Amino acid sequence: MTPPPPLPTDTDALVLKGVGRRFGALAAVSNVSMTIKQGERRAVLGPNGAGKTTLFNTICGDFPPTSGRILLFGQDISHLKPHQRARLGIGRTYQTSLLFTGLSVLENLYLAVRGARKGRFSMLKAGPDDADVAHARALADRVRVTQLLSAQVDAISHGQRRQVEIGMALAGNPKLLMLDEPAAGLSAAERPELVALIRSLPRELTLVLIEHDMDVALSNADIVTVMKDGEVVVENTPDLIADDPVVQSIYLGEGH
Numbered sequence: 001m002t003p004p005p006p007l008p009t010d011t012d013a014l015v016l017k018g019v020g021r022r023f024g025a026l027a028a029v030s031n032v033s034m035t036i037k038q039g040e041r042r043a044v045l046g047p048n049g050a051g052k053t054t055l056f057n058t059i060c061g062d063f064p065p066t067s068g069r070i071l072l073f074g075q076d077i078s079h080l081k082p083h084q085r086a087r088l089g090i091g092r093t094y095q096t097s098l099l100f101t102g103l104s105v106l107e108n109l110y111l112a113v114r115g116a117r118k119g120r121f122s123m124l125k126a127g128p129d130d131a132d133v134a135h136a137r138a139l140a141d142r143v144r145v146t147q148l149l150s151a152q153v154d155a156i157s158h159g160q161r162r163q164v165e166i167g168m169a170l171a172g173n174p175k176l177l178m179l180d181e182p183a184a185g186l187s188a189a190e191r192p193e194l195v196a197l198i199r200s201l202p203r204e205l206t207l208v209l210i211e212h213d214m215d216v217a218l219s220n221a222d223i224v225t226v227m228k229d230g231e232v233v234v235e236n237t238p239d240l241i242a243d244d245p246v247v248q249s250i251y252l253g254e255g256h
């Protein structure tokens with residue numbers, strides 16, 4: 001496989017300093033530190049319950065950290081609300097679908113565009129020259145669902161719904177895109193389209209993805225972080241991760 005081109009800058013996009021998150025007595029995430037450069041593709045791997053989604057939630061603000069600090073392009077966002085973090089440039093998808101069922105692909109993308117803007121609940125009806133509709137169409141192109149614009153999201157495949165969700169996460173023009181298990185539930189036939197989509201995202205966009213599937217993670221990442229029991233156990237380049245004895249013991253141990 002050809003290596004990805006060099007990163008566009010040496011700027012730190014996301015810095016975690018000793019981040020922890022407790023739920024009562026449970027330390028779901030403990031003392032996680034990492035630096036992700038602008039334009040980097042970072043995969044976070046780990047078995048069930050390792051703390052990957054909780055780590056995502058500390059970064060996006062759904063469950064802010066109970067210890068440590070999070071910096072986005074140098075700004076401390078540790079205690080900001082999710083919508084404030086979104087305005088500063090974080091876009092995300094969720095493990096479970098958040099699409100508006102009963103609406104078309106274009107309508108879903110349009111609502112995401114409107115939701116990402118200030119004054120988002122204006123009741124103005126979209127006209128054909130509405131700039132937001134044009135933006136929604138451009139997002140559809142970006143995530144390769146142009147041929148499905150008028151299809152209801154209930155009627156398209158699971159993989160196509162994942163593509164639309166990524167389009168919605170891109171609606172606010174994020175600088176950091178967080179994808180929570182984008183390949184979960186996809187068939188073997190659907191995965192290459194998702195990988196192609198991820199690879200086609202602009203290189204200056206910083207990308208962090210949680211992934212169970214080692215192949216998807218390794219083929220999309222510059223650096224892979226492996227978590228277990230809430231902690232980072234290994235961080236390395238994809239070529240060195242697969243053979244790492246700690247990673248092998250985790251994955252072979254749980255039957256992967």
Ligand SMILES: Nc1ncnc2c1ncn2[C@@H]1O[C@H](COP(=O)(O)OP(=O)(O)OP(=O)(O)O)[C@@H](O)[C@H]1O
Nearest residue numbers: 023026027028046047048049050051052053054055
């Ligand atoms: N809202 C919550 N309240 C209480 N405990 C939680 C909460 N969210 C997560 N946990 C616990 O935190 C630990 C880490 O869970 P988390 O979902 O972050 O792991 P994960 O690595 O994303 O797992 P999976 O791959 O199964 O999604 C688990 O023990 C989980 O039960």
